Amino acid sequence: MAQAIRINFLGGFNLKLGIKCFIALVVALMASFCVSASDTTTKFQTGPFTVSVDLGELCNDINISKPVQSELISGETYTYYEVNCCRVLLQIDRFDKDTFDLTEPFDTSLIKNVLSRFGVDKDTIEVYAREINSQSGVVGEGYLPESDATLYTADFYVSPKSRCFIYVWDNETEMISILKTIHITEAAT
Numbered sequence: 001m002a003q004a005i006r007i008n009f010l011g012g013f014n015l016k017l018g019i020k021c022f023i024a025l026v027v028a029l030m031a032s033f034c035v036s037a038s039d040t041t042t043k044f045q046t047g048p049f050t051v052s053v054d055l056g057e058l059c060n061d062i063n064i065s066k067p068v069q070s071e072l073i074s075g076e077t078y079t080y081y082e083v084n085c086c087r088v089l090l091q092i093d094r095f096d097k098d099t100f101d102l103t104e105p106f107d108t109s110l111i112k113n114v115l116s117r118f119g120v121d122k123d124t125i126e127v128y129a130r131e132i133n134s135q136s137g138v139v140g141e142g143y144l145p146e147s148d149a150t151l152y153t154a155d156f157y158v159s160p161k162s163r164c165f166i167y168v169w170d171n172e173t174e175m176i177s178i179l180k181t182i183h184i185t186e187a188a189t
Contacts, residue, residue, distance in 0.1 A: 067079045
């Protein structure tokens with residue numbers, strides 16, 4: 001004779017389940033909790049950009065700054081969008097016209113200059129070409145003597161009009177997760 005478990009719900013509703021069905025129900029519920037608890041994807045929108053990224057943990061501390069319009073010395077105008085997600089800084093620059101040739105290899109000199117401007121020891125700078133967000137990009141790292149930390153930064157194309165910079169302080173694992181999972185789409189404007 002099969003054993004049964006009687007479950008009483010609020011309002012007097014009774015449900016009689018076999019042991020095997022009860023165990024299957026408990027396992028299914030536990031699995032659904034595990035799936036939802038392990039989702040660490042952070043999603044947000046800034047300007048024409050929709051961003052999703054796995055920071056390795058759920059991040060509810062998202063600070064989206066107001067867009068800032070700027071101009072290069074060459075006369076090219078652009079808007080930059082800055083977002084702080086927990087310990088990660090993203091800056092997306094969107095130019096008013098197509099500026100980037102997505103078929104060209106990414107220039108690594110800019111990332112070296114960015115690291116230097118942050119005060120990174122020039123002898124510790126390492127730069128690597130890498131595909132990010134399905135586009136050409138570059139990743140750099142270097143030691144910051146003032147804060148005894150390593151700065152990781154990346155720069156990649158989002159579209160012919162836009163590029164994204166990522167800054168992560170002292171967390172290589174988080175940077176690798178970001179590089180693998182960041183996805184930015186840009187609405188046509």
